[in-house]
Amino acid sequence: MLLNGSNVAYNETGLGKPIVFVHGACENSSFWNHQRTLSDRFKIITVDLPGHGKSSPLPCNIEIASYSKIVSEFVATTCRERPILVGHSMGGAITLLNAIQHPNSLRGIVLVCTGAKLGVLPSIREGLRSRFEETVKAVVGPRQFSSKTNLETIRFVTNEILKCNNGIAASDYEACNSFDVRQKLQSILIPVLIIVGEEDKMTPVTWSTYLKENIPKSKLVIMRDASHLPMLERPADFNRHLIEFASALD
Numbered sequence: 001m002l003l004n005g006s007n008v009a010y011n012e013t014g015l016g017k018p019i020v021f022v023h024g025a026c027e028n029s030s031f032w033n034h035q036r037t038l039s040d041r042f043k044i045i046t047v048d049l050p051g052h053g054k055s056s057p058l059p060c061n062i063e064i065a066s067y068s069k070i071v072s073e074f075v076a077t078t079c080r081e082r083p084i085l086v087g088h089s090m091g092g093a094i095t096l097l098n099a100i101q102h103p104n105s106l107r108g109i110v111l112v113c114t115g116a117k118l119g120v121l122p123s124i125r126e127g128l129r130s131r132f133e134e135t136v137k138a139v140v141g142p143r144q145f146s147s148k149t150n151l152e153t154i155r156f157v158t159n160e161i162l163k164c165n166n167g168i169a170a171s172d173y174e175a176c177n178s179f180d181v182r183q184k185l186q187s188i189l190i191p192v193l194i195i196v197g198e199e200d201k202m203t204p205v206t207w208s209t210y211l212k213e214n215i216p217k218s219k220l221v222i223m224r225d226a227s228h229l230p231m232l233e234r235p236a237d238f239n240r241h242l243i244e245f246a247s248a249l250d
Contacts, residue, residue, distance in 0.1 A: 001074070003073050003074060003077070005058060005059040006051075006055055006056050006058050007055060008047060008049075008055045008074060009029075009047075009048045009053055009054035010029070010047040010048065011029060011045070012043065012044070012078070013036055013043075013044050014038070014039025015043055016041055016042045016043050017043065017081070017083070017084070017107070017246065018042065018078075018081065019042050019044055019084045019085075019086060019242075020045045020047065020071075020074070020079065020083045020085050021045065021086045021091075022049070022085065022086065022088070022092075022094050023046075023048075023088055024088040024089030024091045024092070025090040025175075026136075026168075027052065027088070027089075027160065027161065028053030028164075029047060029048045030053070031088065031157075031160070031229070031231070032086075034235035034238070034239070035086075038242070038243065042246060045079070045083070047071070047074055049067055049071075049091075050067070051164075051165065052164060052168065062172060062174070062175050063178075064090070064094060064097060064175050064179045065097065067090075068094045071085070071098055072098050072102050072105065082106055082107045083107065084107050084108050084249065085099070085108075085109045086109070087111060088112040088113060088114070088229075089112070089228065090118070090175070090176050091112075092111045092113065092115075093118055093179045093181075095109050095110075095111060096111065096185075096188075099190060100184050100187060100188060103190050106190055107190070107191075107250070108190050108191035108193070108246075109190065109191075109192050110194075110242060110245065111192065111193070111194045111195070111208070112196075113196050113208075113229070113230065114207070115203050115207030115208070115210070116181050116182040116185055116207070116211060117179065117182055118176040118177065118180075120173045120176050123135075125170065125174060125177060128173060129170040132162075132166035136158065136161050136162055141157070141161075143202050144157065144229055145157075145227050145229070146199040146225055146233060147199065148225040148226075148233070149226075149227065153229070153232050153233060157229060157232065185215050186214060186215075188215050189216060191217050191248075191249060192211075192215050192218035192219070193218070193219050193221065193242070194208050194219065194221065195221045195241060196222055196223070196230070197222075197223050197226030197227040197228060197230045197234075198226060198227075199225075199226065199227040201227065201228070203228065208220055208222070219245070223237060223238070
């Protein structure tokens, strides 16, 4: 699907109310593999952001706003009825911006390990540009996993992140670092589920607590034995919370 100059790849499976999943920085749609099992209840749509997975890069600078525009156009094109938009980390920022700018096109949103302001360590921002593989393995990776994350998940995440172009990866994190919608959270009036891992070192629990305190119709779930990737680390529990939230919406 051609959107804003990018050929955007996506996967759609199942019937029912649509749920659209947006991955985070350096990631791709496979980070939602465990959520595709929900296709027996919902229409599950996972998208590769431009420059990630099987999607071609954007012909412009990477910003949360440019990704958000792609996602809003993608939702308008693929969903006949209003979907729930689920975003992880950078995808959560994109989801927040969609909820602020296009609330009438969404039934609700799920914010996974994200924040209203996404500050990024200089060691990550500089390292991804100059020492990509080393930074992914030594700096980014360890901050994403909990003490209980299994080795299979760690290997999968590391391998998938390393597939991302280092320039795209660095630009993703620069875009995150400049993101700030703290002054606009009160305007979000659609239902919001916030999920964060108790051991998250990338987007700490305090960031999700701030979202809960400033978004009117929001619920916060803090998942134990999980860090920055609860949908991969604790998929059964993550899916249970998502089903509960989605089933309660009109």
